Amino acid sequence: MAYTTIDDPSAYFHTQLFTGTGSELSVTNDANAGDFKPDWIWIKQRNAATDHGVFDSTRGVTKNLKTNKSDAESTEVQSVKTFNTDGFTLGTSGDYNGSSDTHVAWQWKANGGTTSSNSDGSITSTVQANTTAGFSIITYTGTGSNATIGHGLGSAPTMVIVKNRSSAEHWMVGHHKNSNGFQSSVFLNLTAGKDTDAVYFNNTAPTSTVISIGTNDKINHSSENHVMYAFAEKQGYSKFGSYTGNGNADGPFIYTGFAPAWVMVKNTASAIGWVIQDNTRSSTNPRNKRLFANITDAEATDTDFDFLSNGFKLRNSGNTPNKSGEVYIYMAFAEHPFVSSEGVPVTAR
Numbered sequence: 001m002a003y004t005t006i007d008d009p010s011a012y013f014h015t016q017l018f019t020g021t022g023s024e025l026s027v028t029n030d031a032n033a034g035d036f037k038p039d040w041i042w043i044k045q046r047n048a049a050t051d052h053g054v055f056d057s058t059r060g061v062t063k064n065l066k067t068n069k070s071d072a073e074s075t076e077v078q079s080v081k082t083f084n085t086d087g088f089t090l091g092t093s094g095d096y097n098g099s100s101d102t103h104v105a106w107q108w109k110a111n112g113g114t115t116s117s118n119s120d121g122s123i124t125s126t127v128q129a130n131t132t133a134g135f136s137i138i139t140y141t142g143t144g145s146n147a148t149i150g151h152g153l154g155s156a157p158t159m160v161i162v163k164n165r166s167s168a169e170h171w172m173v174g175h176h177k178n179s180n181g182f183q184s185s186v187f188l189n190l191t192a193g194k195d196t197d198a199v200y201f202n203n204t205a206p207t208s209t210v211i212s213i214g215t216n217d218k219i220n221h222s223s224e225n226h227v228m229y230a231f232a233e234k235q236g237y238s239k240f241g242s243y244t245g246n247g248n249a250d251g252p253f254i255y256t257g258f259a260p261a262w263v264m265v266k267n268t269a270s271a272i273g274w275v276i277q278d279n280t281r282s283s284t285n286p287r288n289k290r291l292f293a294n295i296t297d298a299e300a301t302d303t304d305f306d307f308l309s310n311g312f313k314l315r316n317s318g319n320t321p322n323k324s325g326e327v328y329i330y331m332a333f334a335e336h337p338f339v340s341s342e343g344v345p346v347t348a349r
Helices: none
Strands: 013-019 025-028 040-045 053-056 080-084 087-090 102-108 116-118 125-130 135-141 147-150 159-164 172-175 210-213 225-231 242-244 253-255 258-267 275-278 287-292 300-308 311-314 327-337
Touching: 013 025, 013 258, 040 080, 087 102, 125 147, 135 147, 258 300, 258 311, 275 300
Parallel strands: none
Antiparallel strands: 013 102, 025 087, 040 053, 040 102, 080 087, 116 125, 125 135, 135 225, 147 210, 159 172, 159 225, 242 327, 253 311, 258 275, 258 327, 275 287, 287 300, 300 311
């Protein structure tokens, strides 16, 4: 049997905890992290209510977007100042490096900051793609007309996150397991359920070469700059799926094919936020160190999931992760695969 599994997910994704100093700080990833220079960094202070910060090596250092806000891109010179071979350097920002404050940084690898022009779509895009990990960072200028954007992944993305960089517009999320797929969207910075307006992704699922976009200003404002993060599933590393809640502490089991390192879920029917759990802030079951992508709240303690060798299981009867009868979409990245590229079961660490 042939397997196309990523054996070492840490080469493409890592969660790093750190304590701020209030002075310029080089955050060095733990020794167990894969040896990679991060290209997408998402930072959140854990011990206080502050904005999330999203930085990437395509837009460049100090260019910040906040998942909990619709704000346009800001230049914050004391935020992420360099992307390093083993982490990143922060300035004196109170949100991301306040003295004695605790933080988490989720990091993904794209292509080491190297971009290329992509003319596969009707709009020429700038793409930084990692086809092995199924992740690309795409920037483009909107036209206001139905269009397509080249993504460079070589396989169809199953989840796409988009933000207008020039204007205050909501974050758009397209997901193939939304109840009607890319005919609808969800807002990353809001609690709202899915929006079935076709103007976002033009009622069209992504292909192996392009992502379709409609006429809405959030995703395609004429003459304005946008960034898109596109994800294609990779066995043993990433999964973008859905489940139906049962409202029971003995909740559904969701098979991913790997032991999760990071999971984010969203109810698509009700006004419930985007909850995030990872295996670093909460290193044993049940995973109970909760952050929300759409709000500034400090980290809270609330049991959500067990992380298992081949997926995750709901352990909360509440509405946030497990409202009875309602559909949730999720985004998950691996600690290690369930089965290696040689077809051998992997022993959980």
